[in-house]
Amino acid sequence: MPVANGNRPIGVSVVIPVKDGERYLKELLDALAREAPQEILVIDSGSRDRSREIARAAGVELLQIEPAEFAHGRTRNLGAERTTGELICFLTQDATPCPGWLEAYREAFALPERVGAAYGPHLPRADTSPMIARELGEFFASFQAPGAPAEGPVIQRQGDPSFLSNVNACYSRACWEKIRFREVAYAEDQTFGADMLAAGWSKVYAPRAAVLHAHDYGAVEFMKRYFDEYRALRETSGHVEPFGVRASTRHVVREVAADRRWMAEQGVGGAARARWTARALAHHGGRRVFSALGSRSERLPPALHSRLSLEGRAGNRGARSASGSSAPEQPGMNGSPRAHEPKPAPDPPSVPELPAAGRVDRLLQRDDYEVVARVWREGPAPLLPPLPGASERERLRLALVIPPFKRGSGGHNTLFQIFSRLEARGHACSVWLADYHNEARELWPAVLRHDINEFFRAFGGPVYRGFDAWQGADVAIATGWQTVHATLTLDQCHARAYLVNDHEPEFYATSTEHLLARDTYLHGLHCIAASPWLRDLLAERYRASADAFQLGVDHDIYRPLPVARRRDTVVYYARHSTARRAVPVGLMALGELYRRRPDTRIVLFGGEELLYSTFPYEHFKVLAPAQLARLYCEATVGLCLSLTNFSLMPKEMLACGLPCVELAGVSAESIFGADGPLELAPLEPRAIADALKRLLDDPAHWGERSRAGIEFVASHTWEHATDEVEAGLRHALRERAAGAAA
């Protein structure tokens, strides 16, 4: 027996990190008792099973740490510090030493070399799948020197493979004290192996220091495990697993054939061999795919990470291991590819590591106003010569040019309420997305079309991104400042028109966007404005030719419903992300109202974010139209503030019999009149609170406003709005003809 100083055998400590490891722990400790090391230390990091009881019953030393304290390198360093043996063995909780294990390590360290570490093979358990069993055998056989005895130790020095696995490894204390395990998220053993070889130590592969060890996963779990391993390998070493369809197919075929040969050698019967062949196909194919996915995980949506990961870890680099959270990672699953996926360990970096860099494949979002420059440089594309009687033709070719949109976009809803009806009237309608900033780059045309149908209203025609397929139109219709310059470059048109939802320069402080929005009114497009107020503004300020249309109301949805009307409820369209809704002023007004009338129920809707307030409120975020109608029918007073063109909200509130407070002196007053159905108030919190309180406290006044509102909006329909817009488009054609004649 090798001895330390000729009198006593070398002292060996065994350290076993454990978490929920009851399945094999007793078997492991029994086997260790047979091997008789100097001391055994079990480090438990928050087991919820019987692991601690098993350790105590075996009489070994038990060290308990918090799950958050666990890290592969740190915890093993702790184990080495807490033990005293000259040799320190590390086992995982599912690795059972075979007879002769300890003696084989002692022999390895007795070799006439500066041996710093040794490791032994992992043998398959009885229920290990043929694929894993074969790979284990082939992998560890690869460390045997050609022609050397199969059981003999193999010395590895600098330049040899740095593989080392803490599933089953033994270190000399002197070497560990010099090198120590790094605080890396993964592969602390592999980096130790590389570090020690670089420092001039040798390591030994000891074939007789074997353990029974294999993970028993189902096919899906195996794939997820490969995802985890290759994601971690990418994180620690930058390795990206190559993937190609042909190469992967060849690899899978080769591996399955090898499995079948191995099974034949082992005498596996025909039916079992067929069953395992199918498993092998899934195993090797899945491994290729999932390992490729794992090493490219940064390109996958974060939500997908936890689904593809056995650890359930989302994509943050090193997050799980660094935190040592209580996620179901086992010490036995730690670190390197180890026996199941043998890979040469990456050499440790000899220079300081850079922090993780953000990956930028392509940055497509930019402020691209090239089309504006083109219009300014070359002028608009020439229009086709006017055709006599074109404006009177029953059917027209209409092309609607729109900016990118989201669910709930009020302007786009107006556009498609009307455009869908124009299509239903027989006009040949198409939609074209002008996307200066590439905001919708992820949305391909069929998706855009689907979203239009889902978010706004049924549209049967085609939707295009950009203008590569431009086919010409009787009227090309710009619909927002972002679309006007693109529309001006479109040729093969008889006329162009501009459907103006709001005075958009007011959306911006002094800026490029403000200037460009203002510029859109200066190119002679015939404007069709979404209110008489807006029409007049365009005509007076920009000398633009303009018609107007009135926003419609969907009376099938917005109507008085059989819902008990409350007498204490104010509903407020608090869309803070839309600056022109003056939400801070509205909140001040509601604060004032609450101070005067503390029993008022206040309900906010229209935005996802919670807003600062001096009063309690209920928050509905964004509601569907039918839900909004329900809310309007239940409430007492509505509040909506519009600093530019009025919102559709007040009309929909009125249609439900809900009186509404709006701002005086702006667009709403021009639509509804100074003493019409709306309760108007100046932009001043106390005045708005007065108006709200009047409607809450005076039932007669409330009843009058409610009746007037229903009557007022009865004629405001989308069919009527479509009539007005259609007339505006024909007007654009007539203007074009008149302009050409002049």
Place this chain on the structure above:
Amino acid sequence: MSAADTSNGQQSQSELELLRARVAALEAELVEVQARTNAAIGQWQERAYWLDRLHLDLNRLMERPGANELRLALRAVRIVFWRIRAIKRRLLGS
């Protein structure tokens, strides 16, 4: 103005009317063709929704090495599956 001039003027007017009618007919035809084209493209976009949603360009995908082989292999598997099902039905009489 002579009678000949009047006659020529009436003839020109008549030709102009005919031409205008022809242009109007052609324009109406153009709108009809455009409307049909729009409807057809709209229907194709409806069918292509999931491909676009998944950013799948099948033409490009099938140009990749091994893609056609995979398609043929799947077809072969499908044929085998159908045959097995047919035989099973025949044997079981269902």
